Amino acid sequence: MSTKDSYKLLTSAIIPRPIAFISTIAEDGTPNLAPFSYFSMISHNPPLLSVSFSLSPRRPKDTRENILATKEFTVNIISEHFIEAANVTAVEAPADVDEWIISGLTMEPSSQVKPACVKESLFSMECQLHFSHDILDLKTSDVTNSLVLGLIKQVHVNKSVLAENGLVIDPAKLRPVARLGGNTYARLTDTFDVPRPDWKNIRDAVKGSGKNLR
Ligand SMILES: Cc1cc2nc3c(=O)[nH]c(=O)nc-3n(C[C@H](O)[C@H](O)[C@H](O)COP(=O)(O)O)c2cc1C
Structure with missing residues (x-):
């Protein structure tokens, strides 16, 4: 399968992907803002998230360059109410272009890092x-992607999205946008709970059926 087809197939199947809306600052001081959906949480102790940048030889991603150079960034969750403004920042603009201006989004000063948060x-x-790690093409050894792990130093939560217990986020209030394949996004509007099974209940049910567990 070609790289292009593999990208299309995998990004349409591994869904929905959350989107890291990343703010960085270049070494020359130019602010940068762009969305990335090769994004996940990988640990809560220490609190770490992962993002991966695809490198085209034509154009390295400014976000990757800035993170490797300055070691700082902010990740902002995109809600439905500003998806269009966020999407605009994915434009392949030259490195000296400030996507904040194009998007009309607002900088909120951070407390522990230089790049701003998205207000x-x-x-x-x-x-x-x-941590960062370059991923190589298996045949040519060219760098094709870069994996970056970010240590979460500080979070900012708008109180309006907290659940009633004040400890977790209510997805119905956050209204996050996810990425599917191509230009398709998804809303998270239909959630449901499935209780974690209790081993004792399963064991008793299997015993009652006359089957042997071992
Ligand atoms: C919703 C969305 C998700 C994206 N996810 C990724 C990604 O995970 N990795 C990547 O390299 N590019 C991704 N892109 C493309 C980058 O956002 C785009 O190349 C952008 O111009 C990079 O900006 P920068 O060069 O300022 O960092 C995504 C684009 C969109 C719209």
């Missing part, structure tokens, strides 16, 4: 570069 975002994380 319109209802949940933001200030991150420090924890």
Whole structure:
């Protein structure tokens, strides 16, 4: 399968992907803002998230360059109310272009890192570069992707998205946007709970059926 087809197939199947809306500052001081959906949480102790940048030889991603150079970034969760402004920042603009201006989004000063948070975002994380690793083409050994782990130093939660217990986020209030394949996004509007099974109940049910567990 070609790289292009593999990208299309995998990004349409591994869904929905959350989107890290990343704010960085270049070494020359130019602010940068762009969305990345090769994004996940990988640990809560220490609190770490992962983002991966695809490198085209044509154009390295400014966000990657800035994170590797300055070791700081913020990750902002995109809610439905500003998806269009966020999407605009994915434009392949030259490195000296400030996507904040194009998007019309607002900078909110961070407390522990230099890059700003996105004021319109209802949940933001200030991150420090924890680890980075280049991923190579298996045949040519060219760098094709870079994995970055960010240590979450500080979170900012808009109180309006907290659940009643005040400890967790209510997805119905956050209204996060996820990425599917191509240009398709998804809303998270239909959630349901499935209780974690209790081993004792399963054991008793299997015993009652006359079957043997071992
Ligand atoms: C919703 C969305 C998700 C994206 N996810 C990724 C990603 O995970 N990795 C990546 O390299 N590019 C991704 N892109 C493309 C980048 O956002 C785009 O190349 C952008 O111009 C990079 O900006 P920068 O060069 O200022 O860092 C995504 C674009 C969109 C719209």
